[in-house]
Amino acid sequence: MAFDDFSVEMSELELKKKNDLNAAWWGITEGGSIETRPVLYNDTIIFGSANHNIYAVEINALNERWKLKTGSFILSSSPVIYGNSVIIGSYDKNVYCVDAKNGELKWKFKTQGEIASPGVVHDGLFFITGRDMMLYALDCETGELVWKFKTYNSNVSEPVIHNDTLILHSSDRNLYCLNCRDGSLLWKYTAEEELVSDVAFPIQDDILYFGSTGGILYAMDLNTQVIKWKFYVGDYGISKAGIVLDDMLIQPTNKGILYAISTDGNVLWKFMREESVGGVVTDGDRIYVSGGENNFFYCLDKDGSEVWKFKTQGYNWSPAVIKDGFVYFGSYDCNLYKLDKITGDLAAKFNCPGGVSTYPDWKEYFEVSVSIPETEVEEIQKQRYSVTESTDEESTSEYKTRITYQVSTQYSSKGKYQIDSREEAF
DSSP states (O other), X not given: OOOSSSOOOGGGEEEEEOSOGGGGGGGOOOSSOOOSOOEEETTEEEEEOTTSEEEEEETTTOOEEEEEEOSSOOSSOOOEEETTEEEEEOTTSEEEEEETTTOOEEEEEEOSSOOOSOOEEETTEEEEEOTTSEEEEEETTTOOEEEEEEOSSOOOBOOEEETTEEEEEOTTSEEEEEETTTOOEEEEEEOSSOOOXXXXXXXXXXXXXXXXXXXXXXEEETTTTEEEEEEEOOTTOBSSOOEEETTEEEEEBTTSEEEEEETTSOEEEEEEOSSOOOOEEEOSSOEEEEOBTTOEEEEEOTTXXXXXXXXXXXXXXXXXXXXXXXXXXXXXXSEEXXXXXXXXXXXXXXXXXXXXXXXXXXXXGEEEEEEOOGGGHHHHTTOEEEEEEEOOTTOSOEEEEEEEOOOOTXXXXXXXXXXXXXXXXX
C-alpha cells in the first residue's frame, strides 16, 4: 500500500475485522468453476462444479463417464465416497447420494440451508453442516436423519472424526466435540474469532491444529482440551486447514504465506506469495500447493523450496488428489487438471462449461485503522487519500480501494475497504 499525500509507517496500520467472514461464502455467483476437492473411486475421478453438476471422469484421459445435475451450484462441498456411493451437498440445500459407477441417484436429503462444506463418513453415518446452523447425521444407506445438532451461526466446516467423537468447528467461534452416535455435546471451546475452513483441521498424536479468521492458529490437546500454543499467522487469518507432514504443520494463509511450523509452535520455513494460498496435500516426499489467487499450482520440497509450478487461467483453491504419479486438481478456469507430479507437465484436462464464479474476497471484511501523530492532525484533517493494491503481473485480479479518514480526538482515523473486484471470464 502507498499513501500519496503523507507517509505512514506500516507499523501504524492495524486491520480489524468488520463483518462476519462466514457470510462471504453465500454470495458466490454461478459458472463452471471447480472448487471441490476431487475424490477417487477405482479408476474414476469425481468432483462437483459451479455449473450445478456432479461429474465422474475416467482417470487416464479424463473423459466423462457420467454427470448428475443438482438444483444449484457446487463449490466447496467436496464429494465423499461410501462403498459404491458418492455423497455430496449442493447450494440447493440438498444432500445427494449417487451410485459412483453410473451416476444414478440413490437418495437425497433436504436441509434448510445452502451447503458449502464437505461432509465426513464414520460408522455408517454421514455428517455435514450448512447455512441453517445445523450439523446433520444421516444414515449412509437410506439418507434418513439420525440426529442433528444446532450451532449459533451458519457453517462452512468439514468435521473431523477422533476416537468415535466428532470435532466440529463453526463460525460462531466454537469448537464442538460431539458423541457420534447420538450428537450429545461432550465439550466445547470458544476461540477468539470465527473458525471457518471447508477442509477438516488435522489431528496428529491427539493434537488438533485449528485456525481462526482473526489470524490465530491453535494447537489443542484433545484429551485435556488445553491449548498447548498459539501462533499468529497474519492479517486475514488462515485460508484452509493445513496438513501435518512428519513433525511439521504446513499451514496456508490469506496473507499469502505458507508456513511450516514445528509441533511445538516454532516456524521452520515460509513460502511467500502476494495473495492468499489455497489447499495443500503431500505424497510424503513433496508438498503440492494450490496457489490461490495467483493462478499457479506449486510443487515444493520439504524444506519449502520450489520444485516446479504450473500456470492455470483461474484461481486454484481446493486441495489436490494424488494417484499413480499424477496430481489432479480443479481450477476456477473451469478445468480439472492432471499433471505429472515429478515434472509438473500437463497430462490431460477436462473442461466444465459455464464461465467463472467468484471466490469470497477476505479483504472486503476488514477495517483499516491508522494512528496519526498529533502534530500532523491539522495538515491532514478532512483530506482524502487513495490506496491502490494490485497483484503481480501474472494475476487476473485487481483491487482498488479508496479510504476516507476522519480524524478523531484520539488522533486516529478509520476507513472501510470498498473494493471494486474485476475478474476475467474464461
